[in-house]
Amino acid sequence: MDWVQLWEITTLPDNVPIVLLILVIPFYTWYGLRQAFANDRLIDRLEADPEMAKTHHRKTQPWKPGWAREVQVWPYLLRMEFLVAIIVTFILMVWSITLDAPLEEPANPSLTMNPAKAPWYFLGLQEMLVYFDPWMAGVVLPTLILVGLMVIPYMDTNPLGNGYYTYKQRKFAIWAFFFGFIVLWLSMVVIGTFIRGPGWIWFWPGQTWDHNKLIFEANRDLPDMFGITSMLGKSLFGGAVVGLFALVTALGVHKLFTWNAFNRKIYNRMSLIQYVLLQFFLVTMMLLPAKMVARLIFRIKYVWVTPWFNI
Amino acid sequence: MADDLKEQKPAGKGVALIDGVLKEVKNLKDKALDDVQSLKKPQKTQLFKSIFRVTHDEKPRNRALGILSNVFLHLHPAKINRDAVAYNYTWGMGGITFYLFIVLTFTGVLLMFYYHPTKVQAFRDILYLEHDVPFGKLLRNMHRWAAHLMIITVWLHMFRVFLTGSYKKPREFNWMVGVILMLLTMLLSFTGYLLPDDQLGFWAVTVGTNMARATPLLGHEGPLGPELGMTAFNDVRFALLGGSIVDSNALLRAYIWHCIAIPLIAGIFMAVHFWRVRKDGGISGPAPVMLESEIKKPRRF
Missing domain, CATH: 1.20.810.10 (Cytochrome Bc1 Complex; Chain C)
Known part of the structure; x- marks a missing residue:
């Protein structure tokens, strides 16, 4: 183990925010889920006891009849905002005094940085470049991520869980978001930061970054493994494989989405457009882990080869 | 003031002048005391009123107005869900x-x-x-x-x-x-x-x-x-x-x-x-939980 190497990556000033992120994301996941489970227990009790449901104030926070349901913004909210502003300023001050912003040598186009890394929050995109061509990883997929995020409210027809933490009432939505945000986006950022070294080669944590290391990866295209040589054959074969993948994934998503009676109820509320959109975005999202497995384990570069684009 | 001076003329010009000055001094002193007194109640001054419009009293109405009449704070509602703070x-x-x-x-x-x-x-x-x-x-x-x-x-x-x-x-x-x-x-x-x-x-x-x-x-x-x-x-x-x-x-x-x-x-x-x-409708919650049995039928076109 080369602890110095790991320490160097971790303490790089621009990487400190990621270390912070690795700490705060699990904390807030726990913090949110804890409230979700508390609400779920309350929901269980209310569902078991219809009389209680009629009279209960339906929150886990304490409430007694006669208490005002609203409080004055001044002072109850403003003092919190003021306090938070002071705390944030203090944290920023300490951070800025103790840690200097990085400044490398002057820009020099003839001296390539190795590894040349994007800012950490874009490392997910840079890591995607390993699995997809730039037009996919750099343009199409980021656009789809943004559009996919924007249409979430219009695809999610589940009316429950509006304005309170819950897991039980929104299992599919929460798993889908966790998968996209934590498993894919954040882990890609972490891989891009901690794992990728010179030449964008995979170095395990604690492995020394060897600037002279060369890996002659025998990357293959899927059609080649089946001995398909003509361009027409490759195009058709690749299209068929991607189509088959989309079909199988869509069926899997459908199976999960209609897992229990409640999920089927929500499914029945969806219009055809809503459901097709949901399937489109989830299947596209699953392209990434599929390509990761294909590339990292089976050394497959392209699945679908055509004269115009490769996937 | 001028009338007072005229009435007391017989007492001699000098005395009248001194009396007048003393009166004037007392008058000024009272005004100064008034100003000092007003410092203790800054909320009553014209300056304060022109800037803040409402006094800073611990009354619900004034607390609400303090938010609503301030350009920087008026993004807030006057009142908020008690659990949201x-x-x-x-x-x-x-x-x-x-x-x-x-x-x-x-x-x-x-x-x-x-x-x-x-x-x-x-x-x-x-x-x-x-x-x-x-x-x-x-x-x-x-x-x-x-x-x-x-x-x-x-x-x-x-x-x-x-x-x-x-x-x-x-x-x-x-x-x-x-x-x-x-x-x-x-x-x-x-x-x-x-x-x-x-x-x-x-x-x-x-x-x-x-x-x-x-x-x-x-x-x-x-x-x-x-x-x-x-x-x-x-x-x-x-x-x-x-x-x-x-x-x-x-x-x-x-x-x-x-x-x-x-x-x-x-x-x-x-x-x-x-x-x-x-x-x-302000921030979303914490809202009362909804039960599965309370889902309304979706509206169809």
Whole structure:
């Protein structure tokens, strides 16, 4: 183990925010889920006891009849905002005094940085470049991520869980978001930061970054493994494989989405457009882990080869 | 006053004059005492009233008016869900993000006093900031770390809004505005990365904008790009960089996007975002939980 190497990556000033992120994301996941489970227990009790449901104030926070349901913004909210502003300023001050912003040598186009890394929050995109061509990883997929995020409210027809933490009432939505945000986006950022070294080669944590290391990866295209040589054959074969993948994934998503009676109820509320959109975005999202497995384990570069684009 | 003096004339001119002066002095003393007294009640002064309009008394009405009649505070409602003021529901991430935006604007404007977006000057300006400008290093550090922190708080804000289902009816549109604001935050950070004109920023932006070469239809290396007549000198990357390489034009463009264009656009979207938070019924919760048996049938067209 080369602890110095790991320490160097971790303490790089621009990487400190990621270390912070690795700490705060699990904390807030726990913090949110804890409230979700508390609400779920309350929901269980209310569902078991219809009389209680009629009279209960339906929150886990304490409430007694006669208490005002609203409080004055001044002072109850403003003092919190003021306090938070002071705390944030203090944290920023300490951070800025103790840690200097990085400044490398002057820009020099003839001296390539190795590894040349994007800012950490874009490392997910840079890591995607390993699995997809730039037009996919750099343009199409980021656009789809943004559009996919924007249409979430219009695809999610589940009316429950509006304005309170819950897991039980929104299992599919929460798993889908966790998968996209934590498993894919954040882990890609972490891989891009901690794992990728010179030449964008995979170095395990604690492995020394060897600037002279060369890996002659025998990357293959899927059609080649089946001995398909003509361009027409490759195009058709690749299209068929991607189509088959989309079909199988869509069926899997459908199976999960209609897992229990409640999920089927929500499914029945969806219009055809809503459901097709949901399937489109989830299947596209699953392209990434599929390509990761294909590339990292089976050394497959392209699945679908055509004269115009490769996937 | 003048009448008093006339009546007392027989007592002699000198005495009358002294009496008059004494009276005048007493009068002045009373006025001075009045002024001192008014200092104890600043809320009664014309100055205070003209600025604040309402007194700062601990009455519900005055507390509400204090919010409603203040341009900086009026984004708040006068009253709020009693459980929403606790930290655990909102995590305060939206507010912290906005506060960081203000910090970044403040430190950013100060940094602009010392920065020239030219290839000759930019890097030297950073050195000058770090070594000669009083608190220059602190200023730059703070701008940098606030920017990174803002990205984290934006992500956490989105995470919280998702976990609480706050994007659901009637807040669907505001979620979209929020996604755009998240994109703008990341673009702000990215355009700022190039400005020190060092190796780190240069190569990060080179890597980032190289992806634009491959834009379908609009990039000269993207699918169907060459077929549409795209070259390195007229495609979308050229538009971003103001040239075919990351050079002085790219620095100027990054500077203008970073300091003027994106903050303005983000400001407009922020105005909409905050306005809609209020118009969509304030923050979403903590709302009373809903049960499965209470789901209403969806409306069909």
